[in-house]
Amino acid sequence: MYLVHVSLHAPAGPAELPDDTRELLLAAAVTEEGIEHVSVHAGAVPHPVLGVFVLADGLEDAEERAQAFCRRVVALAPGLTGWRVRGAQAPLVAAFYERLLAGPGPAGRNGPGTIPST
Template sequence: MYLVHAVLRHPAPGAALPPDTRELLSALVRPGDRIEHLVLHRDAVPDPVLGLFLLADSLAEAESRAAAFCRTALGSFPELLGWWADRVGVPLVTPFYDRLLAASGTPDRNGPGPFPSTGRPFHPR
C-alpha cells in the first residue's frame, strides 16, 4: 500500500474547499481504483493536501493512478470548479531520517522543517 499526497490548488488566493469535499471525493472511489482510504487536510499550509492510501504494484503506478483519480474527481463536482491537483507523489519521511541523523551525531545535518500537511514545526522526542 502506498500513501500518495496531492496538493490541491485554486487560482483564487485564500479559496477554501467545501466542508464535504472528502465525502464528495470518497463517493467517486470505485473498486478498480484500489483506493483504500482518503484523508483530506483542508487547513494545511499553504494549500490543502489530499492523502490517498492505495494498492499498487509500483510507486510509479500508485502516483499515476492517484493523479488520474484527482483529475477525474476534481472535475466531477461544480463545488470543486477551478481546483486541481499539483505535486502528486509519495511524501518523504523526513522526520524519521532526521531523527536517525541526529542520533548518529553527524555534524552539519539539515534541520527538520515544518510538516507540509500542517505547517507546524517538527519537535523530536
C-alpha cells in the same frame, strides 16, 4: 498500500475546500483505482493536500493512480469547481523513522527492545 499526497490549487480569489470533500472523493472512487482511504488537509501550507491511500504495484503506479483519481473527481464534482490538481507524490518519511530506531536511547517504542516489531 501507498500514501500519496495530492496538492490542490484553489480557484481565483478566496476559496475553501467544501466540508464534504472527503466524502465527495470516496463516493467517486471505483474499485479498479485501488483507492482505500482519503484524508483532507485543508489548512496545509502553501496548498491544501489530499492524503490518498491507494493499492498499487509500486510507488510510481500509486502516484499516477492517486493523481488520475483526484483529477477526475475535481473535474466532475460540483463542489470542487475551479480547483486543480497541482501534483502527487508519496511523502518520504522512512529515513526519519529508520534514524529514530537506530539512534541511541532507551529500549522501547523508539529503539531496540522487547517489543516484537523492533
